Amino acid sequence: MxxxxxxxxxxxxxxxxxxxxxxxxxxxxxxxxxxxxxxxxxxxxxxxxxxxxxxxxxxxxxxxxxxxxxxxxxxxxxxxxxxxxxxxxxxxxxxxxxxxxxSLPNCQLADEELSEYQKDGIxxxxxxxxxxxxxxxxxxxxxxxxxxxxxxxxxxxxxxxxxxxxxxxxxxxxxxxxxxxxxxxxxxxxxxxxxxxxxxxxxxxxxxxxxxxxxxxxxxxxxxxxxxxxxxxxxxxxxxxxxxxxxxxxxxxxxxxxxxxxxxxxxxxxxxxxxxxxxxxxxxxxxxxxxxxxxxxxxxxxxxxxxxxxxxxxxxxxxxxxxxxxxxxxxxxxxxxxxxxxxxxxxxxxxxxxxxxxxxxxxxxxxxxxxxxxxxxxxxxxxxxxxxxxxxxxxxxxxxxxxxxxxxxxxxxxxxxxxxxxxxxxxxxxxxxxxxxxxxxxxxxxxxxxxxxxxxxxxxxxxxxxxxxxxxxxxxxxxxxxxxxxxxxxxxxYGTLKKYEFDVQNKVSINWLLALGPTLGIVRVRGIGLIHTELVSGIPAIFSHFVTNLLAFHQVVVFLCIKSVPVPHVSPGERFLVGRVGPKGYRLYRCIARWW
Structure with a gap:
């Protein structure tokens, strides 16, 4: 305004x-x-x-x-x-x-590219x-x-x-x-x-x-x-x-x-x-x-x-x-x-x-x-x-x-x-x-x-x-x-920081997940699975436990991170960062939803 x-x-x-x-x-x-x-x-x-x-x-x-x-x-x-x-x-x-x-443990350089953030002229x-x-x-x-x-x-x-x-x-x-x-x-x-x-x-x-x-x-x-x-x-x-x-x-x-x-x-x-x-x-x-x-x-x-x-x-x-x-x-x-x-x-x-x-x-x-x-x-x-x-x-x-x-x-x-x-x-x-x-x-x-x-x-x-x-x-x-x-x-x-540090230290690499499929015979079931995580990179450890115990996950998996950014408003075109995790055929994606 x-x-x-x-x-x-x-x-x-x-x-x-x-x-x-x-x-x-x-x-x-x-x-x-x-x-x-x-x-x-x-x-x-x-x-x-x-x-x-x-x-x-x-x-x-x-x-x-x-x-x-x-x-x-x-x-x-x-x-x-x-x-x-x-x-x-x-x-x-x-x-x-x-x-x-x-300040925020999961802050990204991409957050500083937001139009509202740039108004501050940092x-x-x-x-x-x-x-x-x-x-x-x-x-x-x-x-x-x-x-x-x-x-x-x-x-x-x-x-x-x-x-x-x-x-x-x-x-x-x-x-x-x-x-x-x-x-x-x-x-x-x-x-x-x-x-x-x-x-x-x-x-x-x-x-x-x-x-x-x-x-x-x-x-x-x-x-x-x-x-x-x-x-x-x-x-x-x-x-x-x-x-x-x-x-x-x-x-x-x-x-x-x-x-x-x-x-x-x-x-x-x-x-x-x-x-x-x-x-x-x-x-x-x-x-x-x-x-x-x-x-x-x-x-x-x-x-x-x-x-x-x-x-x-x-x-x-x-x-x-x-x-x-x-x-x-x-x-x-x-x-x-x-x-x-x-x-x-x-x-x-x-x-x-x-x-x-x-x-x-x-x-x-x-x-x-x-x-x-x-x-x-x-x-x-x-x-x-x-x-x-x-x-x-x-x-x-x-x-x-x-x-x-x-x-x-x-x-x-x-x-x-x-x-x-x-x-x-x-x-x-x-x-x-x-x-x-x-x-x-x-x-x-x-x-x-x-x-x-x-x-x-x-x-x-x-x-x-x-x-x-x-x-x-x-x-x-x-x-x-x-x-x-x-x-x-x-x-x-303090607890928020320690939890995030634990998640970072225990996150799973994509190579481990790719090598795991043929070994255990994991089955892909129909549907879309949403995995909530605070991580903005890598695969959370909870997903590895999920896979190794159930030996199955959805055809499409989205790792969803909902995070706050220090701006008064995020325009509709900047609210979601979506990217692929791993090869195209695995249909693994990451979505970072940014709110204020």
Whole structure:
């Protein structure tokens, strides 16, 4: 699909996908104002009459949103797609193809002749000496290749962990608005059942596919963004028109200087303002680069900045008590419209969980294609957008885990601690892999890659250190989930490689098969026999056992190999490679079916 700006129809497609992306990609990021201030002030930080704490949090939020989602993802990371696919494992797949690292055991040079593969413009020679040296080092040392795989698996598993935690915290934060009209005892009995019912409804919708869900959810997100923008503008004009001064980075310094350790630990809560940013990259296969950039730059980003400025303006003039921070977002909403906003917020929270769920589907598909996840049923829900998929087993597994987290934690503080660690770990892994992509795939200067790694890595390391301090207060959950899924993926990948190596070592030569016929008196029976194998050359050992035990095989035998290739689409003329095995009279053939 061509998204060039010179074609009117192309822009129509871009705007349509941008509209859909609001309901799928940005729901989570858009609902972050519900819980950021509440989580940031959970460390017993109370603002003084000078409002340095409020201004400091706003300054941190503004620059975090600007540097991470806008600068890092929109302008840099989104360009590192793997034939249209995004996400942590897409970066690993990209590196595997450019640096000839170990990925699929049965890969062939013929796969690189696919038309879609050639669009990527792979060059096996880096333009710099340091780039060539790095490439050679990675190709020679198996240990480095394994470490790179483990790093990719950690990032991937953290995304899956985020897929469990994000729906829980988004929905739980939204229903906390009931606290305004109920007693604490009543709210406690209503909050968890309401959140669980909403979560079950959300996961039950997934089988309709990204296309339908996107059109269904996009109006909700647009309404929510307009709502928080309008409330933000109202609060700025009504309470503190000079709150824009807090956007200065000087207030970050004053905040940390005054609050010290408590302020540093509160950075985990502030980081929640960018939860869902990784979904922009993970959901890339569902949309396009340009549509995701347009939606974020012109709609999502300005709306969020206005919303956070509005909350800061309100809180800077209302020094009441810590109840403001316990309720968070809803106290800054004018009382006359609180109930309508509560309803919209709950709907937006349901939508907010969509981005990470669809991102999890995409990443699981990539892992399965590269032999790092058990084979599962993948349903393609769109005939036009190749990346729009639905995986039933993963969907219901996420739902069960999400309900367990909701019932187990029962408060946004521990859910936030868990979600933050998952988010920042994924970002750190993405930064490390992107630095390699800059050198090995884009053939840019090593100094540029080092600058990228140091600049973004230092910011993320600061947030990571603050998040890790909350290990016992909920942050252990994503680590436990990542450990479980990492072991499953690594063991499956290891077993896949060992199985293929065994098949290669024990495959039968065609000369052995030709000499076997006259010796045993093998009979050819009518029909066509299909022998499934992972081998792309040679005759599998299982066929020799079949022949020597039954002393018969079909008149026509086809060795069928079904393999995944790392491209978004294989044209009909390139999907099958068919060739003869042995002399013509034996009627033995090999068929390699390539899918994506």
């Amino acid at each position: 061509d998204f060039g700006p010179n074609k009117r129809e192309s822009w129509k497609n871009v705007l349509t996908l941008a509209y859909q992306s609001l309901g799928v990609v940005y729901g989570d990021l858009s609902t972050s104002p519900l819980y950021v201030y509440k989580s940031a002030f959970a460390e017993d930080i109370h603002h003084s009459e000078t409002n340095e704490e409020i201004y400091g949090v706003l300054s941190f939020v503004f620059w975090t949103l600007t540097l991470m989602p806008l600068l890092k993802y929109v302008f840099i990371v989104l360009k590192a797609d793997d034939n249209g696919e995004g996400g942590t494992f897409a970066l690993y797949s990209l590196l595997c193809r450019h640096a000839r690292l170990c 060059s096996s020679i880096s333009k710099s000496f340091l780039g060539s040296s790095l490439k050679s080092t990675l190709e020679k040392h198996k240990l480095l290749q394994r470490l790179l795989l483990v790093l990719a698996l950690i990032g991937t598993c953290m995304v899956i962990g985020d897929g469990v935690l994000t729906p829980a915290i988004s929905v739980f934060s939204a229903v906390s608005g009931f606290e305004l009209s109920m007693s604490k005892e009543q709210h406690r009995y209503v909050e968890v059942p309401a959140a669980c019912a909403i979560l079950v409804f959300l996961f039950a919708l997934q089988h309709y596919g990204t296309n339908r869900v996107g059109f269904l959810f996009a109006p909700v997100v647009i309404t929510w963004l307009l709502c928080i923008s309008a409330i933000g503008i109202y609060n700025i004009c009504e309470w503190n028109p000079h709150v824009y001064q807090a956007l200065s980075p000087y207030y970050m310094y004053k905040f940390l200087k005054k609050t010290q350790k408590k302020g540093w630990m509160s950075l985990g809560g502030i980081l929640l303002c960018i939860t869902g940013s990784e979904a922009m990259f993970a959901d890339l296969g569902h949309f396009s680069q340009l549509s995701i950039k347009v939606a974020f730059t012109f709609v999502v980003y300005p709306s969020l900045i206005l919303a956070y400025m509005g909350q800061a303006a309100y809180l800077s003039k209302h020094h009441i008590n810590e109840t403001d921070y316990r309720i968070g977002f809803y106290v800054s909403v004018p009382e006359k419209i609180r109930w309508p906003v509560l309803v919209i917020a709950i709907l937006a929270a349901v939508v907010g969980s969509q981005s990470i769920i669809t991102g999890t589907f995409s990443i699981i598909k990539q892992c399965s294609a590269l032999g790092c996840f058990p084979k599962i049923k993948i349903i393609h829900t769109s005939s036009k957008i190749h990346g729009q998929i639905y995986i039933p087993q993963i969907n219901w597994t996420l739902m069960l885990l999400c309900l367990a987290v909701t019932i187990g934690f029962r408060d946004t503080k521990r859910m936030g601690n868990a979600s933050v660690l998952a988010v920042i770990t994924v970002m750190l892994v993405t930064t490390c892999l992107m630095s390699l992509v800059i050198v090995l795939c884009w053939h840019k200067s090593v100094l540029l890659a080092v600058f990228f790694l140091f600049f973004f890595g230092s910011i993320e390391a600061l947030y990571f250190s603050a998040s890790l301090m909350k290990f016992l207060e909920g942050a252990w959950v994503p680590i436990a989930l990542a450990l479980i899924f990492s072991v499953i993926m690594y063991v499956w990948h």
